[in-house]
Amino acid sequence: MGRSSLWLRDHCRCAKCYNSRTHQRKEGIIQTSPPKIVSATVSSREKNVYYITISWSDGHVSEYSMDFLIDGSKKSAVESWSEAYSKRVPWLPTNLPQANLARIDVGSLRDRELALKSRHSILESLWKYGIAYITEVQPMEDDTTKAVEEIAPIMKTTYGELHAFEADLKRADTAYTDEAIGPHTDGTYMTEAPGLQVFHCFLHDGQGGENTLVDGLQIFNSFSQLYPREAELLRQKALPAEYIEGNSERNPKYPEVMNHFWNEDFTFKFDPITRKDLMQIRFNPYDRAPYPYEDATDIEKLYQAYGKLTSMIYDPLFHLTFKLSPGTVVLIDNWRVLHARNSYTGRRVMASGYIARGEYLSQLRVRGIVPQHV
Ligand SMILES: [Fe+2]
Ligand SMILES: [Zn+2]
Structure with missing residues (x-):
């Protein structure tokens, strides 16, 4: 021994x-x-x-x-994590087996006999494809929170817990408008980006507003194959991101800045144990902070690489587009799957929330989807 x-x-x-x-x-x-x-x-x-x-x-x-x-x-930690990572299935909208995505009604998550199996399906679907659905949920904050918390607790952030928002610019973010938003991951400016993203459309009486999901794992695979040098650069060069919020919208008497998140990290982050598996893609062109100006050649290379990646992510070939409707909650792995939204007309109320990565991993571990003993 x-x-x-x-x-x-x-x-x-x-x-x-x-x-x-x-x-x-x-x-x-x-x-x-x-x-x-x-x-x-x-x-x-x-x-x-x-x-x-x-x-x-x-x-x-x-x-x-x-x-x-x-x-x-x-088994060594490297072996067991490599095995877990190999169970993830990169997808394009054309080859994603939609029927394999978990679509579980909230009743089953609460049913004595079905609860364990239902939870397992959702977590497994999230790990394999980065997407899962909970259906038959009342389009209200409280009901949505309770449904999601059958999986793991909702994270409390500066935006609150699970919260409904619409185009009223209540917070200083494009999400609070009716404009289109390109594919991105959330929280690049946080030291740890939210693990899972939760969306539930409570109401929409107009046109547009479809959501698009892009598999970051597929993007990484395709990008590394096509542009190995650029992929390496985005793996080794940390880029800064930030979120600055003034107080004026909320309280005109106190216009001073009340939030300034800033974080610098890699676009493609590898697992520190296996050192070969993509653990996280961090991509949000909107929240990019000013880049420190270094050598002109280096910065040019960086722009070339980031530009190529952006073109690939914006390519409809990778876009899974659908319209969310009241009753269906979608859970997305924010460390892997990018989300986007089309512009829209009419009134649209969307609820959004997060689950911390640690909580998500803990549930995956309990279910034996990621290694328990390393
Ligand atoms: Fe977002
Ligand atoms: Zn002892």
């Missing part, structure tokens, strides 16, 4: 070392040269369930289940 005694002592699961109710350790790493192993014995309490008991020179006794020791060495 090749475990060091330091590792074994640090992973002791006795009541003095580990709280098995909270799954937390009770000790930090204090001893860098631990007591010696005096004896190690294998025992079995039930059929095929084995334990190893180790007695240490300081009198401490540790017991490990064989499963625990073997689990830890079964």
